Amino acid sequence: MAASLGLCHHETYAAAAAGGGYSYPAPDAAASSLFMVDDDDVCVDGVAARRSFFPAPGAEAANCFMELGPSEYSLPPPVLAGGNEYGEYYSSLSSPSSSRIGFRTRSEVEVLDDGFKWRKYGKKAVKSSPNPRNYYRCSAAGCGVKKRVERDRDDPRYVVTTYDGIHNHATPGTGAGGGHSYLASPAATAQTWSLLAQATGPASAPPRHAAAHSSESSF
DNA sequence: CGCGTTTGACCAGCGC
DNA sequence: GCGCTGGTCAAACGCG
Numbered sequence: 001m002a003a004s005l006g007l008c009h010h011e012t013y014a015a016a017a018a019g020g021g022y023s024y025p026a027p028d029a030a031a032s033s034l035f036m037v038d039d040d041d042v043c044v045d046g047v048a049a050r051r052s053f054f055p056a057p058g059a060e061a062a063n064c065f066m067e068l069g070p071s072e073y074s075l076p077p078p079v080l081a082g083g084n085e086y087g088e089y090y091s092s093l094s095s096p097s098s099s100r101i102g103f104r105t106r107s108e109v110e111v112l113d114d115g116f117k118w119r120k121y122g123k124k125a126v127k128s129s130p131n132p133r134n135y136y137r138c139s140a141a142g143c144g145v146k147k148r149v150e151r152d153r154d155d156p157r158y159v160v161t162t163y164d165g166i167h168n169h170a171t172p173g174t175g176a177g178g179g180h181s182y183l184a185s186p187a188a189t190a191q192t193w194s195l196l197a198q199a200t201g202p203a204s205a206p207p208r209h210a211a212a213h214s215s216e217s218s219f
Numbered sequence: 220c221g222c223g224t225t226t227g228a229c230c231a232g233c234g235c
Numbered sequence: 236g237c238g239c240t241g242g243t244c245a246a247a248c249g250c251g
Contacts, residue, residue, distance in 0.1 A: 120224055122243060135242070139223090148242090 101163045110134065110149050110159050116167060118147065129153035140169050 122135035131151035138145040145165035152158035 119222085121245095123225075124241065124243095127240065133241085146242095 102160060104152065104158050104160050110151070116140070116145075126150070131156065138165075138167060140167070143168055 117139040118136035119139045125132045133150040136147045145167050148162045
């Protein structure tokens with residue numbers, strides 16, 4: 001299936017987020033089915049969005065759904081390591097100053113390689129889910145980005161990853177975690193985070209290294 | 220030895 | 236005020 005960018009009404013998004021009956025194209029369809037909507041259900045620049053999500057032409061694509069908050073933003077796609085089939089982005093941006101992005105992925109592994117290096121700092125059994133929630137923090141010095149990872153309570157095959165904050169650095173490099181990466185250019189990841197930082201404000205994005213440098217692979 | 224994980228303790232926010 | 240819950244801390248431990 002060719003790229004199918006277009007409107008994604010909230011009802012559809014909600015159904016997808018709930019894992020209910022919304023099927024996606026096969027994951028081998030590069031950059032397929034990326035929908036971006038704003039609060040008025042208006043599709044934004046899908047081409048630009050896709051470019052942000054999938055900087056490497058021909059790279060395998062996650063089927064991402066991203067709900068835009070007050071302004072548009074983009075995120076790097078996580079790597080779909082072994083067992084992943086598809087996933088979806090969703091946002092819980094409650095205010096322009098908070099940048100929290102959720103990602104629900106059908107995966108056998110809980111830790112998705114998104115190009116950044118994470119250090120686990122906590123594990124907690126939460127009441128809302130029978131599965132424990134793991135807490136990770138970006139290992140990069142000065143980067144306060146955190147993420148929570150937990151199994152979907154309704155369907156343990158899915159992993160729910162919530163990013164909290166904006167990276168203020170480029171990715172550590174390709175091949176982090178040993179697996180292949182969606183990102184042909186590590187800097188592309190930082191670029192997308194930077195876009196998010198621009199869209200959501202500087203609150204959680206210290207101005208250090210705000211502009212991603214192309215071809216920079218160290219942090 | 221450095222880095223990451225594990226795990227119990229601690230703390231803060233929230234509802235009753 | 237108290238208890239519950241989610242999030243974080245930090246010491247112990249394991250591994251390369």
